[in-house]
Amino acid sequence: MSGMYDDQQKSDYKQLEGIWFKLRAVEKNNSLTSNWSLRMQFIESHMLLIAASGKGWITVDGRYYELRAGSAYVCTPGQLVEASMKDLGERGLYIVRFDVFEQPQLPAKQEHNYPLGRNMRFPITGEVVISSMIVISALCEAMAKSMRSDNDIQRLRGQIEFYELVYSLLRDGRRLLDNNSEADLERAKTYIEQHYREDLTIEQLAKEAGVSSRHFIRLFKQRYGCSAIEYLSRYRIGQAQELMRPHHDYQLKDISSYVGYQDEVYFRRKFKQITGTPPAAFMRNARQKIVAFHANMIGILLALNITPHAAPEDHPWVEYYRRKYDTSSVLSLAKDDVVKIEQIRSMSPDFIVGLESFTSLDMQKTLNGITSTYFLPWEHDWRMHMRLIAEKLGKTAEAEVWLDRYERKAAAVREQTKNILYNERLLIVRISQKNISVLANRSLGEVFYDDLHMLPAREVNRDINDQHLTQEELAQTDADRLLLIVDEDAQSQAAWQDLKQSAFWGKMRPIRNNRIDYLPPYPWTEYTAFTQELILDEVLKLWRNRA
Structure with a gap:
């Protein structure tokens, strides 16, 4: 344009x-x-x-x-x-x-x-x-x-x-816009994020989207699972939360005014309504030093609005969440257990969270000697993981508010993907080293198959947690769409090249019909609340315009 x-x-x-x-x-x-x-x-x-x-x-x-x-x-x-x-x-x-x-x-x-x-x-x-x-x-x-x-x-x-x-x-010129409601709504949503400190009205936002106010109200809620005014409130409170972190030193009345609320009493009420906790309690909890002993804890803590004070240095998508959160003060935990323990001891944390299955009894005893700990049972699903961690950290209300928002967002995305995919069957596959693994449980599969009600391909056996396919079995899939993840190590990349050059590759229905899409291995293969929501945010971007 x-x-x-x-x-x-x-x-x-x-x-x-x-x-x-x-x-x-x-x-x-x-x-x-x-x-x-x-x-x-x-x-x-x-x-x-x-x-x-x-x-x-x-x-x-x-x-x-x-x-x-x-x-x-x-x-x-x-x-x-x-x-x-x-x-x-x-x-x-x-x-x-x-x-x-x-x-x-x-x-x-x-x-x-x-x-x-x-x-x-x-x-x-x-x-x-x-x-x-x-x-x-x-x-x-x-x-x-x-x-x-x-x-x-x-x-x-x-x-x-x-x-x-x-x-x-x-x-x-401005960006090239399609003449459809999605582009109009994205423009209005961006306008909210850029002008959230102002007194915005539905009439203003509808004008920005180029539609009538009545039409805008219906389309926005259908697209994002909440009203535009609710999205504005959430965005304002999100900005306020960042200003309430320990590395800032702002007065609550100044924060309230800065994010668009001139009435501090109303701001406090709105903050508790959206987050599940009063501002004073949030600020008090934000000062706690929480250690994520294992990488999977990071995504749970982030969903609870907790940036860990220490986390594993080898976390594969550490660069991604650094761009979303202020992690300048986060201590990177070494791989060596002896060094890691000394690092944790020196910071005098308030709480340590980790995974029970990956922590020896001796290590648990050592960490218990430093501060309060909780080692999460891995067999539960990600929702229970979040609830259990929230209970231990006194953030149950925040967890329930977050989970309710997730369900509403999933319902909105589900309604739209139903119209995009038309009951097509989906197969999600990960190539890791020499294995072709089906992602069905404790993975992306839970979002697509459970939360979004997409139809799994015939090959998907949801009773198996670690299901593998051969090249021949993959070639015989009845899937209409294939979502593929290939690990970045040399062995996985070699297996991927071997699959593409095989006689089976071109026979697959998704390949013949150009219905294959790719995702990088991280953060998409993490199994945490933060990542599950991230998937919801990306689903429509992945397939809209490629239906």
């Missing part, structure tokens, strides 16, 4: 007030560096892909888009992105990484009470069709040259040139 409508322009420029940008890096790929690809990953910073020539594709949160010469694509932090380009030619592809921050305009006497420099989203996302690739290419070349310089003044020039690029992008 080239150009913008006047009302969209005004909205964009209004959002730009108080926003500033920081260029991180500029990279160019052309025919001299062969084809280019980006492995599936959660991106840490904003990423701008500018295709001066060549052709390719990009998937963002499971949705497929074409990367076309003469266009740019804006990706935001936390999105799951994979991309590829070929036939790049001399002009090639530019990859620009940058950050976006907000600095609120506050009265001088109150500035010490408020956080400044909060991470923000770029005002537009998705595809932008560029009016003059010559101008944009020249800017990218100049930026790259400036950023390579050892001269501070020259590098500053690179930042100035980046602002020129930002200006050109905003001038050339």
